[in-house]
Amino acid sequence: MSKNVTSEKVEDIKSVTVASSVLANLLSVTDRRIRDLAQEGIIVRVKKGRYDLAQSIKNYIVHLKANNDIKEVKNDNLDLDTERALHEIVKREKTELQVKVMKGELHYAEDVEKVMTDMLANFRSKILGLAPKLAPMLVSRSNLTEVQDIINNECLLALSELADYDPILFYNEKYIDFELEEDTSGDVVEKNKNKDS
Template identity: 40%
Template sequence: MANSGESEVSTSELAKILGKTARWINELTREGVLVQTGRGKYPLAESVQRYVEHLKKQYEEVGGIDYAFEKAAHERAKREKAEIELAAMRGQMHRGEDIAAVMNDMVGGFRAKMLGLPSKVAPQLVGKTETPVILAILTQEVHDSLSELSDYDPRTFLAASEDYVEVDDDEDSG
């Protein structure tokens, strides 16, 4: 109810003040956002305050900042970052630049062996005329070169990492 000194306005006047239509004012009245003091009469100050509160609620529902949600999202991101860092320290995950360094060394070594293959094998093939003998020599050298690529050792990646820390599994379970 309006105070005795508070001015009252009609539906059309309130609509004009709020920049809306009379139909819209009636809808907000049905929803309980606005309260009439009599048929088609509204307390001006209270109606404006109720309208502002209504807008605040709508803002929070559709796009306002929910600080509890934002805080939870921030904490979740911090936890995920800590889990990633811990996995890297334990050697369970490797940084891209560490993988690139190890793989570049590995492929570089393989490339060098393959490029050196002709000069290494040519002297062995001098005077050989039987295809099976030549084939066996070439096959053996290719296999030797390829074996370097198959010598995967996860510790090679750990040695390249600045983050890796040796963790005793017994300490971790306590």
């Protein structure tokens, strides 16, 4: 007996889930490897024995590429000078990021989350407070334009909570006020401006 195969045209595979055996066959790995990759968070398990096809394939490709890049670096047999140069590049990038953070051009994710959570909580509170605030003011008014103006003004006032961006809000105690100066060897060093002299 032959299986019935549907010839439906699939336009989007975002919602397609497959069994581990199908995914193992597509990726040319074993079922056991699929389970291992799922535990590592590379393959996306939707429910027992079912996997998100599209996201799992994307993640697996990224995983393979990352592993290949690591192998290439290991296989290059880098000499000590090259290793030092690569290390200095990483240190420089790290320092550049730290300087951007200190200048307020770059923010830590947890700081952004805290500020935005506070801002949105205040906004939510203002929106939820509109009805109790406006109902007594508007109950006796019959002029539609006047009612709309009052509501509009209160909405703009609530929205102003979201309009006030201040980079200072994103700073926390991790930020240090510092100056850069050269030491006698010509290296740039940090000098803490907050220290008592």
